[in-house]
Structures are given as C-alpha cells and as structure tokens.
Amino acid sequence: MRMEKQRKGVRLVLLPLPFQGHINPMLQLANILYSKGFSITIIHTTFNPPNPLNYPHFTFCPIQDGITDSSSLDLLHLIILLNIRCVTPFRDMLAKVISDARDNKEIVACLISDALFYFTQAVSNTFELPRIVLRTSGISSFVPFLLFPLLIERGYIPIQDSQLEETVTEIPPLKVKDLPLIDTKEPEKYYKELSNLVEGTKASCGVIWNSFEDLESSPLSYLRQEFQIPFFPIGPFHKYSSSSSSSSSSSSSLLTQDQSCISWLDRHKPNSVIYVSFGSLAAITAAKFMEIAWGLASSMHPFLWVIRKGMVIDDGKECLDPPFPAGFIDNLEGRGYIVKWAPQQEVLAHKAVGAFWTHCGWNSTLESICEGVPMICMPFFTDQKVNARYVSSVWKIGVQFEGEVKREEVVKMIRGLIEGNNKEGSQIRERVLDLKEKARVSWNHGGSSYTYLDALVNFILSFEPKR
Structure with a gap:
C-alpha cells in the first residue's frame, strides 16, 4: 500500500483482544491506518502480548491483566475476566497516552477496540473520546448474535437434539445446529456476553469490518437497518499490506x-x-x-x-x-x-x-x-x-x-x-x-473497500479534537 504523508499530530489508540484470530486483523488494521498517515499506539494485555520489535513504527503500551495461568479457564470465562480486570489499568494507560500526546502537541483522535472488549465504551465516555469497534468476524455471523433474544424466545435456544437439522426461518439458510453457540455449563453467561457485545457495538461511533461488500451485501444491508452508526467494510485487511503477506502474518503470529x-x-x-x-x-x-x-x-x-x-x-x-x-x-x-x-x-x-x-x-x-x-x-x-x-x-x-x-x-x-x-x-x-x-477488485483503486477506507479516514478526521 502506498504510504501517505504523515498526518501531523493525529494519533489513534488501538486495543486488540489477546487471541490469535483477533490480534492479526487488529495489527493489520493498524498498518493500514499508519499508511494513511496516522500515528499508532497499541495498548495491549500482558496475556498473549504482540512483539513490539516487529512493529517499530508503533508505540506499544502494556497493561497488567492479572492473568498468570489461563489453563483452567475456557474461552468464555477468559473473555469475561479480561473485561473485568482490564478496566482500571486500561483507563490509567489511556489517560497517560492522552496526556503524553498533549505534551507532544498531538491529539488522540479516537479509540479503536475489539468489539469483544465492550468495557472500553464506558472508559472512552469518561474521556469524551470517540470509540470505533473492530469486528474481527464476518458480517453474516453478527446477525444471529443480534437476534439471540428472539431465538431464545422462539425456542431455538437452548438447542434440542431433535431440532438440529431444522432451518432457522428468521435467518436462512442457517440450521439450528449452525447457531453460534459454545459448549458451556453456564449458557446464561454466554448470552449475557453476547448482549454486552451487541450493546457495546451499538453504543460506538462506528464499526470496521474485515470483509468486503460483494461478499456479504445482504447481511450488511440488514444490519444497517438495525444500527444507527456508520459501517466500514474495508477488508480483506491482509491484502493491503505493503510487505509480503507472509512477513505480515508472521510478525503478528503468537506461534x-x-x-x-x-x-x-x-x-x-x-x-x-x-x-x-x-x-x-x-x-x-x-x-x-x-x-x-x-x-x-x-x-x-x-x-x-x-x-x-x-x-x-x-x-x-x-x-x-x-x-x-x-x-x-x-x-x-x-x-x-x-x-x-x-x-x-x-x-x-x-x-x-x-x-x-x-x-x-x-x-x-x-x-x-x-x-x-x-x-x-x-x-x-x-x-x-x-x-x-x-x-x-x-x-x-x-x-x-x-x-x-x-x-x-x-x-x-x-x-x-x-x-x-x-x-x-x-x-x-x-x-x-x-x-x-x-x-x-474491492481493495484496488475505486473498489468498495478502497472507497470505504477513504470514508473511514475522513470519519476519523471529522472528530472534534481532544487536546
């Protein structure tokens, strides 16, 4: 990707969820936005941290999450714990980043957080800092998350073995067995996490999707009717990289x-x-x-x-x-x-x-x-x-x-x-x-993702500066 002239004094703060499938797209997005001239600060957990040496053009700020052994935690409880334990250290670090930016005559334009880090909406509100969420999964899979209360009300959830092959008439062609559930003994906690995800996304200023319009136009149209915030489907992220895709992926790999x-x-x-x-x-x-x-x-x-x-x-x-x-x-x-x-x-x-x-x-x-x-x-x-x-x-x-x-x-x-x-x-x-x-075609000049990326850049620059 062509590197654009640095936008003097405009810094973005990004917070990835510390799992391989979430860190990769967040750091790819950081590279994309850096190529558009923004300065980048990555706030990250000490659990599954990225390697700062692979990204010398970013500023990395670790926060203590208190997780020393995750072996006894399943994915659900790990996400719940991260959203609890990261609140105070993230708030303190964000305050420092904003203060340091002010001292350097910079502005922090916005926070971009993983959608599953829903706690960040309340924190960003305290700083009057715009928050955009990155949804690292597809647009299609977000629709069932949005409809979970309805699916529970209509008896699809909890799933019965006799229903597995039935079509979910509200979201065809999904079958009951395709609903995005996890194996947990505490399903109510999972439903609550999905509610937090959806509500936190709705409360944000906008959503960035690692997808492209031609691939998921139908669910994109549906979600636009349900949300009153702008969407930016600018994917596939990994194809924007100015370096080879192999070196780009290896630099963010946890393995x-x-x-x-x-x-x-x-x-x-x-x-x-x-x-x-x-x-x-x-x-x-x-x-x-x-x-x-x-x-x-x-x-x-x-x-x-x-x-x-x-x-x-x-x-x-x-x-x-x-x-x-x-x-x-x-x-x-x-x-x-x-x-x-x-x-x-x-x-x-x-x-x-x-x-x-x-x-x-x-x-x-x-x-x-x-x-x-x-x-x-x-x-x-x-x-x-x-x-x-x-x-x-x-x-x-x-x-x-x-x-x-x-x-x-x-x-x-x-x-x-x-x-x-x-x-x-x-x-x-x-x-x-x-x-x-x-x-x-989507990521090349004039394509849908290319156009949405320009719109995202202009959207970020439209925020009232916080000095």
Whole structure:
C-alpha cells in the first residue's frame, strides 16, 4: 500500500483482544491506518502480548491483566475476566497516552477496540473520546448474535437434539445446529456476553469490518437497518499490506511458524495438496483425529497438516504427541507433511495447494477466498458454524461435514475438490475463483473497500479534537 504523508499530530489508540484470530486483523488494521498517515499506539494485555520489535513504527503500551495461568479457564470465562480486570489499568494507560500526546502537541483522535472488549465504551465516555469497534468476524455471523433474544424466545435456544437439522426461518439458510453457540455449563453467561457485545457495538461511533461488500451485501444491508452508526467494510485487511503477506502474518503470529513446509510444497504439482489446519484454539478427540488421518492417507493426495500442541484430547487430557498408529507416517511415502504451525497466508497462496480443510475461522475463510482455494468445512464453535454454512450453502465455494467425520467421507470430499472430477467440485472451483477476483477488485483503486477506507479516514478526521 502506498504510504501517505504523515498526518501531523493525529494519533489513534488501538486495543486488540489477546487471541490469535483477533490480534492479526487488529495489527493489520493498524498498518493500514499508519499508511494513511496516522500515528499508532497499541495498548495491549500482558496475556498473549504482540512483539513490539516487529512493529517499530508503533508505540506499544502494556497493561497488567492479572492473568498468570489461563489453563483452567475456557474461552468464555477468559473473555469475561479480561473485561473485568482490564478496566482500571486500561483507563490509567489511556489517560497517560492522552496526556503524553498533549505534551507532544498531538491529539488522540479516537479509540479503536475489539468489539469483544465492550468495557472500553464506558472508559472512552469518561474521556469524551470517540470509540470505533473492530469486528474481527464476518458480517453474516453478527446477525444471529443480534437476534439471540428472539431465538431464545422462539425456542431455538437452548438447542434440542431433535431440532438440529431444522432451518432457522428468521435467518436462512442457517440450521439450528449452525447457531453460534459454545459448549458451556453456564449458557446464561454466554448470552449475557453476547448482549454486552451487541450493546457495546451499538453504543460506538462506528464499526470496521474485515470483509468486503460483494461478499456479504445482504447481511450488511440488514444490519444497517438495525444500527444507527456508520459501517466500514474495508477488508480483506491482509491484502493491503505493503510487505509480503507472509512477513505480515508472521510478525503478528503468537506461534512459531514452520517455514520448511514451503519448500515441501515447492516439490508438488499445482492444485495437488490438501492443506489442513483447525486454527489456534480448537481441539479434537483422538478418535476423530484417527478418522482424519486415515482419510487423508486413503485419499492418496499429498497433505500438509498443522497439528499444534494441545489440539488432540484423549480421555480429557492433551496428547503430548500425535496418536498416529505405528508406521503411519512412514507408509505415506512422503505424501504427508506435519508442522506445529504454518505460515498460512503463504501456504494458501502457493500454487501446489488445491483445497483447504478448515475450522472456518473468519481469517482463514477470508484468506482462502482471497487465494481462490475451495474449502472443506469442519467448524467447532461460535461464528465458525455460520461461516461454514455460508461457505457451503450461500457462496457454495466448499463442502461441509454434516455429521460425524468418517474416513470414507474424507476421501470423497478431498477427491471431489482436488481432482474436480465431478460437477460439484468443478463448479465450486469456478465460484471461488470468481470470489477471488471480486475480493481483488474491492481493495484496488475505486473498489468498495478502497472507497470505504477513504470514508473511514475522513470519519476519523471529522472528530472534534481532544487536546
């Protein structure tokens, strides 16, 4: 991206939620806004901190969150705790940033916080500082969050096993099983967190989406009718980077990326490899792991598989090593390559990759679309379920496991997408390549995301200066 003249004295404060899928887009957004001439301050938690050395052009300000061991906390309770413990340290740090800016004859124009850090609305109000939220998931998945009270009232939630395959008539094509829930013993706390998310977003000055208009025009139109604030769908963020996408993603990765897989991919034919990664949080049972392993092996196609620490659970305990049967890898004759973490953007852009077996996190979904790679969807929780349904049934650029993962189904899906030897596989590949082109057009000069980015910059500059 072309670097614009520095906007003298205009500083933005950004606060990312400390999880891989949230830190990546927030730092990508920071780079985009820096390229538009703004000075950037990143306030971040000491839990899962970004590496300031990778971003010498930003100012980093850590705050103490008091979380020394998160192993006993599930995702829901960790988010609740962060929203409680960060209030005072964030308020104190924001006061210091504003004071330091004043001393340097700068203004802090606004705060941009992750939407799940809803506590920041009250803090920003005390400083009379405009707050814009970044929603790191898709626009489509926000609609069910907005409608949760109605879905509870109409009996969709809590979900009954007999309802799983029913269509939610209020938000087609979602089925009941696609509703963005998590496995928790305290569902009321989850509903409360969603209410906090929605209300905190409505109270903000505007919403930035890591998406583009051609991809999610229908849910975007619906939400605009429900919210009285401007929306800025300026994604896909990672495509704005002036540096290579691989270096951009590695700089914000919380896990060490294994670059050796790229040279392995270099040895394979175009569109021949299935890339398998279930993100940074999901866990699978040892039984499911075995079905996946045998399915990959039986497909006879080469595969690159990310198996990170803690991904496989057996009898409630993490498996220290992947529970492959004896001789499994050796018998693959080099068709399989295992890494603990991969440079995903670089992998998906590689000509050898012909399909992506994914958990359908939003970053992964968007990155796959931008490279024209069809998907096999295996969602685990929350927005991943909505994303998977849109991939398979709305955009029709992938296939989804609708029941238990069985090795025979794995083979069928891989061969259908990689070989394109059936009508469905061929049409899926055509549609994802069409969406790839629409994404490319969106971030180029005159495209929708390009235009919305200009509108965002002007919106930020319109705020009454706080000196």
